[in-house]
Amino acid sequence: MNAQPFLRPFTAPAVLCTVGLVAAMAAVLQFSLRAYVPGSLEPGGFTLANFSDLLKPLYAKVFLDTVWICFLTAICTLFVGYPLAFALVRTQNAILKSILLVIVVTPLFLGEVVRTYSWIIVLGNNGFINSVLMNLGIVRQPIQFMFTTFGVVVALVHVTMPVMVVMLAAGLSHIDRDYQKAAESLGAGPVRTFLTITLPLSMPGVVAGVTTAFAWTFSAFATPQLIGGGKVNMISNLVYQLGFASFNFPFAASLCVAGLALTIVVLTVLRLAARPLDDLKAH
Amino acid sequence: MPRSTYQRLLGFVGKLAVLLILGFLVLPVAVVTIAAFNDRAILSFPPQAWSLRWFAKAIAYQDFRDGFRNGLVVTVWASTIALMVGAMFAYALDRYRFRFKKGIEGILLSPLVIPHFTVGLGFLILAAQVGWTRGYAVVVFCHVVLVLPFVIRSVYVSLRNLDQSYELAAASLGAPPSRVLLTVTLPLLLPGLVSGWLFAAILSFNEFTASLFVTAQRTQTLPVAMYNYVREYADPSMAALSVMYIVGTAVLIVFANAFLGLGKVLNIEQSR
Numbered sequence: 001m002n003a004q005p006f007l008r009p010f011t012a013p014a015v016l017c018t019v020g021l022v023a024a025m026a027a028v029l030q031f032s033l034r035a036y037v038p039g040s041l042e043p044g045g046f047t048l049a050n051f052s053d054l055l056k057p058l059y060a061k062v063f064l065d066t067v068w069i070c071f072l073t074a075i076c077t078l079f080v081g082y083p084l085a086f087a088l089v090r091t092q093n094a095i096l097k098s099i100l101l102v103i104v105v106t107p108l109f110l111g112e113v114v115r116t117y118s119w120i121i122v123l124g125n126n127g128f129i130n131s132v133l134m135n136l137g138i139v140r141q142p143i144q145f146m147f148t149t150f151g152v153v154v155a156l157v158h159v160t161m162p163v164m165v166v167m168l169a170a171g172l173s174h175i176d177r178d179y180q181k182a183a184e185s186l187g188a189g190p191v192r193t194f195l196t197i198t199l200p201l202s203m204p205g206v207v208a209g210v211t212t213a214f215a216w217t218f219s220a221f222a223t224p225q226l227i228g229g230g231k232v233n234m235i236s237n238l239v240y241q242l243g244f245a246s247f248n249f250p251f252a253a254s255l256c257v258a259g260l261a262l263t264i265v266v267l268t269v270l271r272l273a274a275r276p277l278d279d280l281k282a283h
Numbered sequence: 284m285p286r287s288t289y290q291r292l293l294g295f296v297g298k299l300a301v302l303l304i305l306g307f308l309v310l311p312v313a314v315v316t317i318a319a320f321n322d323r324a325i326l327s328f329p330p331q332a333w334s335l336r337w338f339a340k341a342i343a344y345q346d347f348r349d350g351f352r353n354g355l356v357v358t359v360w361a362s363t364i365a366l367m368v369g370a371m372f373a374y375a376l377d378r379y380r381f382r383f384k385k386g387i388e389g390i391l392l393s394p395l396v397i398p399h400f401t402v403g404l405g406f407l408i409l410a411a412q413v414g415w416t417r418g419y420a421v422v423v424f425c426h427v428v429l430v431l432p433f434v435i436r437s438v439y440v441s442l443r444n445l446d447q448s449y450e451l452a453a454a455s456l457g458a459p460p461s462r463v464l465l466t467v468t469l470p471l472l473l474p475g476l477v478s479g480w481l482f483a484a485i486l487s488f489n490e491f492t493a494s495l496f497v498t499a500q501r502t503q504t505l506p507v508a509m510y511n512y513v514r515e516y517a518d519p520s521m522a523a524l525s526v527m528y529i530v531g532t533a534v535l536i537v538f539a540n541a542f543l544g545l546g547k548v549l550n551i552e553q554s555r
Contacts, residue, residue, distance in 0.1 A: 004380075007379050007381060010375045020424060024402065041411070102533065106529070110532055117513050117521055121315055158308065190293055219398035219399050256398075260401060263397075
């Protein structure tokens with residue numbers, strides 16, 4: 001009897017998808033090595049010029065800005081998301097837990113455009129925060145949130161938070177409660193129990209959350225595009241602009257390749273930095 | 284207990300922090316809702332008069348109607364194809380040994396870390412090179428690839444938690460493999476399949492960045508139509524549409540939580 005009766009029919013469609021994805025990525029790689037012919041959608045011959053152009057200050061700055069925004073967002077999301085993940089895991093009340101879960105998870109499925117638009121209404125010069133502050137007489141002039149890195153990061157933290165909370169909660173929920181009970185019975189206060197037991201044991205979740213938040217933010221497009229409004233640019237915005245405003249697809253492709261390389265480097269560094277934590281998981 | 288006042292204070296501070304964070308999460312939703320019911324075209328807080336006219340305008344706007352329809356077409360195709368491809372592959376991953384298993388798995392899960400604009404650009408260039416017109420096929424294929432990791436994971440976790448003794452019992456009673464699969468494995472997997480499909484459908488319907496690259500005017504999905512609207516107009520019909528979007532999604536989430544247990548799907552149930 002055949003031990004793997006459905007092997008071929010079950011893997012064939014997946015192999016087809018794999019081939020498609022690889023072909024698409026190969027297309028990006030191939031375009032990144034081609035010359036840009038102004039006014040034509042067809043690329044020219046093979047060249048490395050796109051990659052040397054990436055080093056121009058204008059583009060190098062966008063790369064640095066992108067990494068900085070991703071880093072800021074990941075860290076802020078971690079600090080804001082941790083208490084929420086903690087509450088989500090520790091709440092005993094089933095109804096409260098469901099409410100928390102729905103509030104946390106719904107934005108995850110809301111899509112970037114709706115959430116970014118909502119933040120425009122909150123942060124705009126005639127927006128919610130400025131209206132409230134001016135009506136209360138706290139400020140005379142509206143505070144400029146739009147088109148600033150601050151505004152972009154606030155919205156990105158909101159966009160990234162659900163993923164972070166889910167990752168942290170997964171890490172927190174797998175901690176054996178007996179460790180905490182042991183610490184408490186030995187006389188450790190709640191703060192000390194948290195700092196010496198819960199926090200170190202939740203580090204695998206923290207690492208997973210930060211890496212995902214970083215990759216997630218790197219992928220963001222609508223938020224920096226609409227809230228940054230051209231003043232705050234991330235790689236995604238540059239790729240779109242180059243592709244659809246100047247039809248310079250080869251250079252857009254080289255930005256994608258460099259961006260992907262950068263993501264891989266950052267994620268690998270984060271993984272390596274977190275390696276000592278694997279010992280914790282094993283015990 | 285000597286620590287009780289201190290502990291109570293600590294608990295209070297913790298609850299306050301969680302409330303503030305929840306406020307941060309809910310703030311844009313609340314503000315967009317107020318803006319949607321505001322009668323005036325210019326955003327102002329608090330609104331002087333209320334009306335439903337922005338909802339009427341949003342529903343009547345042709346680009347939104349087309350976007351909604353296109354989005355549904357793409358979502359139904361993409362999530363269903365992804366479910367079938369992903370479920371079969373997850374089964375093979377769990378049960379079979381085959382060549383390039385790790386490699387195929389790695390590539391299929393890679394859209395979790397590859398930025399969507401890169402995937403979108405890739406499929407755009409690929410479609411142009413192969414000579415595909417920018418129709419639904421390329422959008423659907425792109426979405427299938429993007430949501431496949433979520434389906435594979437969801438079904439794989441369900442397969443792992445499945446008690447194989449039922450299948451063995453059926454097989455030992457003489458059921459051929461196809462019958463075991465259809466009458467035992469498939470029904471047992473149903474919750475995992477439903478949640479995987481729901482995940483895929485919601486993600487596909489909301490996918491924006493890659494869609495912006497691969498859709499044409501004729502195939503633009505709702506998020507793309509919304510993005511184009513926000514860039515050109517500033518009236519609150521977008522807020523009204525957002526509210527409908529939020530309510531629709533929240534209903535789906537509550538539904539999914541009640542029937543499937545989101546905690547289990549997301550793997551965040553407290554271990555005891």
